[in-house]
Amino acid sequence: MPSFFTPLALALSGLAVPIILLYMLRLRRTEMPISSTFLWQQLVRDREANAPWQKLRFSWLLLLQLLILAALVIALARPFTEVKTITTGRIVLLLDASASMQAVDVDPSRFAAARDIGLDMVDTLGANDTMTVIRVTDVPEVLAAASRDKLVLRDAIRSAEPSDASADWFAAMTLAAAGAVGVSELKVVVVSDGGLPPDLPPVPGDVRFVPVGESSSNLGIVALATAALPGRTPQLFARINNYGNAETDVILDVRLDGSDVIYTARRYTIPAHGYVDIFDVELPETFDTLTAELTLPRSAAIPDYLDVDDTAYAVRDRSGAGRVLLVSEGNLFLEQVFRSLRGVELFQLTPEERLPNDKFDLYIFDGVLPDVLPESDMLIVNPPHSTAFFELGDATSSIEPLTAHADDPRARNLGVYVENVNLQKFRPLTGVDWGTPLIQVEDYPLVVVGEVDNRQVAILPFDARYPNTDLVLQPAWPILMAELTAWFSPPRIINTSQSLPPGAAVTIRFIENADEAVINRPNGQHVTLSPEGTEMVFAQTLQPGLYEVELRRDGSVIKSERFAVNLFDPAESDIQPQGSVTVGTTTISRDARAETGRREFWPWVAGVGLIILMIEWWMYHRSLRRIPNVTLAGLHRRPEQPRRLRNLLNRRLRRSSRRAARAR
Numbered sequence: 001m002p003s004f005f006t007p008l009a010l011a012l013s014g015l016a017v018p019i020i021l022l023y024m025l026r027l028r029r030t031e032m033p034i035s036s037t038f039l040w041q042q043l044v045r046d047r048e049a050n051a052p053w054q055k056l057r058f059s060w061l062l063l064l065q066l067l068i069l070a071a072l073v074i075a076l077a078r079p080f081t082e083v084k085t086i087t088t089g090r091i092v093l094l095l096d097a098s099a100s101m102q103a104v105d106v107d108p109s110r111f112a113a114a115r116d117i118g119l120d121m122v123d124t125l126g127a128n129d130t131m132t133v134i135r136v137t138d139v140p141e142v143l144a145a146a147s148r149d150k151l152v153l154r155d156a157i158r159s160a161e162p163s164d165a166s167a168d169w170f171a172a173m174t175l176a177a178a179g180a181v182g183v184s185e186l187k188v189v190v191v192s193d194g195g196l197p198p199d200l201p202p203v204p205g206d207v208r209f210v211p212v213g214e215s216s217s218n219l220g221i222v223a224l225a226t227a228a229l230p231g232r233t234p235q236l237f238a239r240i241n242n243y244g245n246a247e248t249d250v251i252l253d254v255r256l257d258g259s260d261v262i263y264t265a266r267r268y269t270i271p272a273h274g275y276v277d278i279f280d281v282e283l284p285e286t287f288d289t290l291t292a293e294l295t296l297p298r299s300a301a302i303p304d305y306l307d308v309d310d311t312a313y314a315v316r317d318r319s320g321a322g323r324v325l326l327v328s329e330g331n332l333f334l335e336q337v338f339r340s341l342r343g344v345e346l347f348q349l350t351p352e353e354r355l356p357n358d359k360f361d362l363y364i365f366d367g368v369l370p371d372v373l374p375e376s377d378m379l380i381v382n383p384p385h386s387t388a389f390f391e392l393g394d395a396t397s398s399i400e401p402l403t404a405h406a407d408d409p410r411a412r413n414l415g416v417y418v419e420n421v422n423l424q425k426f427r428p429l430t431g432v433d434w435g436t437p438l439i440q441v442e443d444y445p446l447v448v449v450g451e452v453d454n455r456q457v458a459i460l461p462f463d464a465r466y467p468n469t470d471l472v473l474q475p476a477w478p479i480l481m482a483e484l485t486a487w488f489s490p491p492r493i494i495n496t497s498q499s500l501p502p503g504a505a506v507t508i509r510f511i512e513n514a515d516e517a518v519i520n521r522p523n524g525q526h527v528t529l530s531p532e533g534t535e536m537v538f539a540q541t542l543q544p545g546l547y548e549v550e551l552r553r554d555g556s557v558i559k560s561e562r563f564a565v566n567l568f569d570p571a572e573s574d575i576q577p578q579g580s581v582t583v584g585t586t587t588i589s590r591d592a593r594a595e596t597g598r599r600e601f602w603p604w605v606a607g608v609g610l611i612i613l614m615i616e617w618w619m620y621h622r623s624l625r626r627i628p629n630v631t632l633a634g635l636h637r638r639p640e641q642p643r644r645l646r647n648l649l650n651r652r653l654r655r656s657s658r659r660a661a662r663a664r
Contacts, residue, residue: 009076016066061623064616071609079605087187087208090130090146092176093118095160096192097137098167099502099572103193105215105305111162113212114191118157121189122150132179133157136192138165138503138542140172146179164308164544165502166569169196173203173583180204190588194578195571202584209588213577217244217302219270220309220573221252224292224499224566226283226316227342234316236281238292242270243574244302251295252278256287258546267297289546289562290314309573313546313564317497319343319489322361327351331366331465333472334381337481338364344485362488367463377456377488382463386431389452390459393428398441410449410483411438417476423469426462435459439480447480449487458484493517493549493561500565505539512558514551522546522565541565 095118101111118133125131125148133143133156143156180186186205190196193213223239242248253265263283268276283290294310296303304310324338327349338346347360351368363374366381373387386392402421404414418439428444435450435457449458464472471477495507508517510531519527519538522545529536541547544567550560567573580589 006077010073012073012076016069019065060619061616064612067612068609068616071605071612075606075609087189089185089187090183091187091189092132092134092179093121094134094136094172094176094188094190096167097135097160097162099164099308099567100193100195100306100575101162102308103213103305103575105213110193110212115157115160117191117210119154122153125150134172134175135160136167136169136172137163138168140168140175142175163542164567165542166572169200173200177203190581193575194581196581198582200583207583207588209581209590211577211579211590213575215305216576218306218573218575219250219294219304221292221294221312222568222570222573224312224314226290226314233285234283235279236283238278239275240268240270241275241570241573242272243576245272246301247271248301249297249299251297253293253295254281255291257289288316306575309567312566315562315564317343319492319497324362324364325349325360326364327368328366333464334364334366337478341482341485379458379484381460383461389434390429391431392461395425395427397425400442402439402441402446405438408436408438410487413479414476417474417479421469421471421474421476423462425468429459429461456488493551493559494563496563499568500541500563502542502544502565502567504541505537506563508536508538508549510534514553514558516552518550518552520548
């Protein structure tokens with residue numbers, strides 16, 4: 001039985017009385033003088049005399065108008081029925097918009113089902129209930145704050161869209177807890193497919209969980225990278241996970257440098273709830289970017305309900321010292337360490353050989369120095385003589401321990417390793433005020449780095465071989481060489497060479513006097529940044545794909561780099577719906593609709609009234625076309641009906657003549 005929020009509006013039903021009275025009033029006709037009444041006497045006899053009132057007769061127009069009035073009155077009274085709802089009162093709705101909510105195991109998607117649940121909650125809000133709507137993604141967003149306006153709440157929920165990122169539930173719970181300030185009973189409703197972290201902080205108030213989703217069937221790429229091992233061609237490394245309940249086949253195809261042509265495609269069998277690691281795909285030396293995509297063959301045993309993790313991207317990491325030339329009589333310790341470093345292409349010469357005309361990014365001189373030094377970066381080990389930018393003393397030894405420059409980032413990982421290093425002989429360096437000592441013994445520098453004549457130079461004034469020193473046998477040796485190689489490497493535009501998760505920030509460096517940076521996004525849009533210092537942060541990385549950063553000076557591109565954004569989150573790819581979540585120390589199971597809410601249906605009544613109004617308008621205008629052409633007050637004819645008028649007059653005239661003849 002429906003009830004009403006504003007029952008006093010039913011008093012407006014009394015307007016039906018004047019509507020009925022208007023239909024009982026007689027029509028007053030306009031009097032017009034005519035030359036003779038002979039032709040009109042019979043018509044006048046057939047009509048009753050004019051009177052203020054007449055008997056109420058059935059009229060479709062009257063019925064429709066009364067129905068319109070009834071619909072209007074009922075709508076204003078705001079009828080409602082009591083229904084079961086999730087909760088009432090002060091509500092905070094947490095709408096999961098993470099990547100897994102794009103799964104289509106429910107029609108049309110999990111997020112669409114979550115939106116419907118939210119809209120249903122809005123429909124059952126009471127007059128004193130309020131709702132806050134929070135879209136939970138990498139950065140939770142408040143779509144509507146403590147509102148009673150159902151139109152505002154519906155628009156907020158309908159406008160929400162899922163993202164390609166993971167959800168930050170810690171921040172979402174913090175926002176929800178903020179709504180408890182000054183509220184005695186807060187109701188937090190989590191609409192999600194589960195997958196919440198287990199260590200969420202407690203939230204004041206009553207937390208309820210409404211799960212969405214039906215199936216766990218999904219395959220996804222959870223890792224993708226490329227690397228070139230020493231002396232080998234680049235290779236692809238990937239992992240494909242199967243979260244379904246059955247073993248299935250899948251095809252992985254690879255495209256290079258944005259081409260639509262498939263470079264390679266291979267079929268793999270993935271066990272149920274298992275994975276397959278891929279490391280047997282060789283890549284060409286010349287590629288820069290790679291796109292891998294999963295495709296299910298027709299014989300696949302399970303469906304793939306989530307698409308966002310079926311495609312992954314990689315950028316070849318070319319960071320490092322680049323082309324390195326080692327000139328030495330033979331130093332296995334230098335040779336091995338530089339062959340193992342990423343981003344290094346090592347070439348070797350003996351001291352007797354002439355330096356090639358080709359330019360190298362880094363020259364390593366071990367126990368030898370040419371008469372003319374190259375105009376490039378240099379690592380000088382055990383130099384045989386002094387040069388214009390350093391002086392060598394006589395060989396000496398020390399029993400004091402080695403120390404690392406604790407404040408220099410290039411020596412930050414060396415401190416605990418160099419203290420126990422033994423060094424028999426070294427040659428003291430002087431005239432190196434241009435450099436910074438990374439390692440020293442007593443007051444003598446043993447590793448000096450700095451810039452000389454626009455060249456980066458590092459000097460080690462000792463024989464870096466065993467038994468002169470056991471440094472080359474200690475962990476400090478590869479760490480030192482890796483730090484020096486990174487320092488020798490050309491400065492990069494961005495601060496990462498790894499894949500980023502959606503929404504992660506990347507630092508852009510304005511090097512080489514660049515005056516702007518243009519970021520080309522995967523969807524084709526461009527973002528232009530002007531420097532407000534030497535670095536800026538770019539965080540518009542919500543869309544997976546390949547991004548390109550171009551540094552420009554005076555409108556011309558001077559340097560560019562790419563980076564990749566991938567989901568790579570097993571918690572999102574594992575779309576198994578969860579029956580419970582844990583908030584604080586409380587485990588919350590699937591919520592049953594135990595409370596009573598009120599569902600208003602006045603918009604439907606108002607809609608019916610509008611339809612009846614359109615019918616009444618049509619019938620009224622249709623009846624105007626059927627009004628007789630002759631009235632009691634006089635003769636009016638329509639231009640389009642002269643023949644009907646003449647026939648009517650002729651019939652009346654003949655009838656009057658016959659009656660007059662019989663009377664005689």
